[in-house]
Amino acid sequence: MVPRTNILGKRVGKIDPGSLPAYVASGGFLALRKALTLQPEEIVHEIMAAHLIGRGGAAFSAGFKWAAVRRETARPKYVVCNADESEPGTFKDRYLLEGDPFRIVEAMAISAYAVGANRGFLYVRGEYPLAYKRLAHAVAESRRAGYLGLNLWNTEFCFDIEIYRGAGAYVCGEETALFESIEGRRGQPRLKPPFPTTNGLFGQPTLINNVETLANVPDIVLNGGQWYRTLGPLTNPGPKLYAVSGHVRKPGVYEATMDLTLQELIYELAGGIPGGRRVQAVLVGGAAGTFLRPDQLDVALGFDTLRTIGATLGSGAVMVLDDSVDLWNVLRRVTRFFQHESCGKCFPCQLGTQRQAEIVTRLAAGNVHPGDGAALTDIGLTMRDASICGLGQMASSALLSAFSQFSLLPREDEL
């Protein structure tokens, strides 16, 4: 049976996302209210017990991060919601932001209480105007009704949220680039360490989490970490959103636990491949992801299960390519994307993404030179090992995985 869940998306499309009363009537703000009766450490403990894994792409333990920020003694501390979602093929955060914006407000407030912050920043992608409008409305309404502001429920806790809009730069989803952007500078990543938990936004201890990560928080607070661990596989518990696109009958966002297989996602949830065609390849994790072959569809879409076959779940984007597609046209777009989005701060990525795109564009036009494969591998591994941030480190991932999964390049002796 397909392990679908209806936790993260339970309000999406069901209630008016602009209505605070509708949110409250469907159990909204109960979790924040409960959280304020607990000690902050107890909440961090529940997040830790839930084994909540970050959904922004890096798959880092949320509890570990919350505990680290909690421990910091410097003041002020900040919480940041990363809603810059720009990984090609990814639209699951938009689904939550547009469909249940109050949940993100509530989750940010809980996270702030848990780590000892009083100010939150929400950085939403510039190309998401509707999400921005709904978030701005949700923040304003929450403030007006006393769910944000001073001494919530007559406790000591004060919290408010400021919204920033991105301005069209993929790299600003990288956490330290996002801080730079809020601080009014070019969105170029910082060298790490120091990490955001000690030196984040405005140099202060900062908790930064992805939209979907935060969306898990209210239910964990209400039902406990132990409950959460019963959902799906023990190592990768909890609901996950998958954004399915490309050649499927019903593209969209699907929610399931992480024992869901790729086969089930494509054929049972997304309706299969249109036009009687067959799967040629599946790109999992977006432009920074990896290609899978049609004989690998029985893999479960968890962080660890994908790792065992050399792939990553990344942002949870699943793009299906049928057997009519010229893969080179897709690879050309992947490499063009990184060429365009490299911030230029470090040379392996700045130069590598350009050379990579040039060679792939030439190959896509059918013009193969001897040594192309070796050159692309060399560029790719150099970027992976020597770039400052994840953009450069992952810029060759899809391309190199395509080379190892499919025989795309002619043998050198045939040239």
Next chain:
Amino acid sequence: MTETTETFTYDYPAIEAIVTRHEAKGRAGLLPCLQEIQAFTGWLTPDICQLVGRRLDVPLADIYGVIDFYTLLYREPVGKTIIRVCDDMACYLNGSEEVLSSFKKWLGIGPGETTPDGKYTLEVHPCLGYCDLAPMAMMGDDVHGHLTPDKVADLLEVK
């Protein structure tokens, strides 16, 4: 004083009011300040940049550096409506090349160009995050999905 850029009319008091609202935040007010002004004026003229720099205490060179870093900020005149056509993977798989060609055909311009009447600027964009609607494009803030050459003609009211 009222000034006219190629396609927009703006008045300084409105812009001053925006700057005043963001002034207290200093540099952290820069991005929202530029975005709000641009929503009025379409693009960021040199005198706007100078005003913002003076009041938010940011060097002019840094302001230009910031604007040039971000795809959605403009230092050159643009059309009244910016059309952003997604030509990334998911849209390509669903026919974005045809959609882009019909935008080009009906507008009579290429990517990066503005129609002579100043109505539209055409841009080709990396993934805009609406892959469930592929192939898609944004016209200003409006999202248009499942596009076909016919629908493009309807949108541009050229039929």
